[in-house]
Amino acid sequence: MTDSQKQKICKICNGQQHKNYTAMELVYGTKKSFNFFLCNNCGCLQMEKIPKEIADYYPEDFYSYTKKSRKKDLTIKTLIRKARSRYILDGNGISGLILHRLKKTSALLETCREIGIKTSHSVLDVGGGTGDFVWQLRSYGITDSIAIDKFINEDVYVEGKLLAKKTDIFSIDKQFDIITFHHSLEHMEEQQEPLLHAKKILKPNGTILLRIPTVTSYAWEKYGVNWWGMDTPRHFFLHSHASIKLLVEQVGLKIKKLWSDSTVSQFWVSEQNLQGISIYAHNSYGVSPEKSIFAKSEIDAFERQTANVNQKNRGDTICIILKHEDVK
Numbered sequence: 001m002t003d004s005q006k007q008k009i010c011k012i013c014n015g016q017q018h019k020n021y022t023a024m025e026l027v028y029g030t031k032k033s034f035n036f037f038l039c040n041n042c043g044c045l046q047m048e049k050i051p052k053e054i055a056d057y058y059p060e061d062f063y064s065y066t067k068k069s070r071k072k073d074l075t076i077k078t079l080i081r082k083a084r085s086r087y088i089l090d091g092n093g094i095s096g097l098i099l100h101r102l103k104k105t106s107a108l109l110e111t112c113r114e115i116g117i118k119t120s121h122s123v124l125d126v127g128g129g130t131g132d133f134v135w136q137l138r139s140y141g142i143t144d145s146i147a148i149d150k151f152i153n154e155d156v157y158v159e160g161k162l163l164a165k166k167t168d169i170f171s172i173d174k175q176f177d178i179i180t181f182h183h184s185l186e187h188m189e190e191q192q193e194p195l196l197h198a199k200k201i202l203k204p205n206g207t208i209l210l211r212i213p214t215v216t217s218y219a220w221e222k223y224g225v226n227w228w229g230m231d232t233p234r235h236f237f238l239h240s241h242a243s244i245k246l247l248v249e250q251v252g253l254k255i256k257k258l259w260s261d262s263t264v265s266q267f268w269v270s271e272q273n274l275q276g277i278s279i280y281a282h283n284s285y286g287v288s289p290e291k292s293i294f295a296k297s298e299i300d301a302f303e304r305q306t307a308n309v310n311q312k313n314r315g316d317t318i319c320i321i322l323k324h325e326d327v328k
Contacts, residue, residue: 008037008048011191012243015041023225023232025057029278034233036225038215043240045215050189050236057233058151085140088113090120108136111261115209115321117142121177124148124169124201126194127184130156131164138163148172149184169197176201180209183317186235195251199324208253208322211261216241217316218309219266228269228279229316244320253322262315267302268294 018037128147213229285292
């Protein structure tokens with residue numbers, strides 16, 4: 001078997017029949033090309049050969065690695081947020097109940113409720129950059145939470161407390177109630193090993209949350225290699241619903257729930273890619289809506305389309321709740 005043939009064996013199901021694609025780096029507009037293949041068996045789209053110089057494609061201003069200026073916020077707004085969070089997550093507090101009825105729950109807090117996070121839980125966020133997600137968790141009162149990421153420049157502390165540690169999951173032996181992979185698994189060269197270790201350090205009744213882009217989506221079918229979810233070459237694996245199910249089964253976990261949580265970005269970024277407009281261009285909708293190619297009516301239509309594909313579980317990103325096999 002040649003090296004080329006070895007590279008084209010699916011790393012999820014070992015399938016050898018594929019459809020080939022060439023995709024360009026479009027986020028920063030370098031337009032360098034990379035080869036991918038879509039497995040005919042499990043449907044996983046994956047990079048044919050991961051570049052050795054992959055770190056070069058994570059510039060200093062890459063969104064999850066940018067170090068933020070953070071400090072404790074003791075304002076009345078913080079107290080209100082924690083009161084609402086305690087009610088939503090723990091079911092405690094009359095004041096939280098009242099506040100919850102006055103204001104719609106944020107998407108992130110609703111996700112936390114959905115996966116069963118309590119304010120007393122310990123949470124590990126794998127591939128969490130400089131700790132954005134964990135910082136939000138702590139604002140909800142989930143204080144025993146930490147991010148890990150081997151690609152950040154250094155450990156991140158806020159007023160003496162560790163927020164994000166420069167390491168990988170394999171160095172962690174503490175057990176956690178909740179382990180999250182917030183759009184990080186697709187960046188990992190190995191797929192089974194990180195989940196196997198997560199399973200090892202997960203408490204018996206604990207939960208793993210995966211959030212990943214998926215080719216089982218309207219956006220992939222419509223835009224192909226111009227789909228923003230490819231994020232070439234930073235995303236190595238773009239799973240189908242079938243391939244992520246297979247991967248989970250391989251590591252001895254089970255899916256308790258899978259749902260779409262895609263955003264309107266799947267449409268406006270992909271449309272810009274078709275026009276050769278990078279997400280950071282001066283006329284990108286994300287930089288300057290008034291200079292972009294979109295009228296407000298078009299963005300409104302994208303919003304409606306996003307709600308529609310999510311309802312049909314055809315959104316381009318999914319949330320997946322995982323448990324140990326023996327947990328009912």
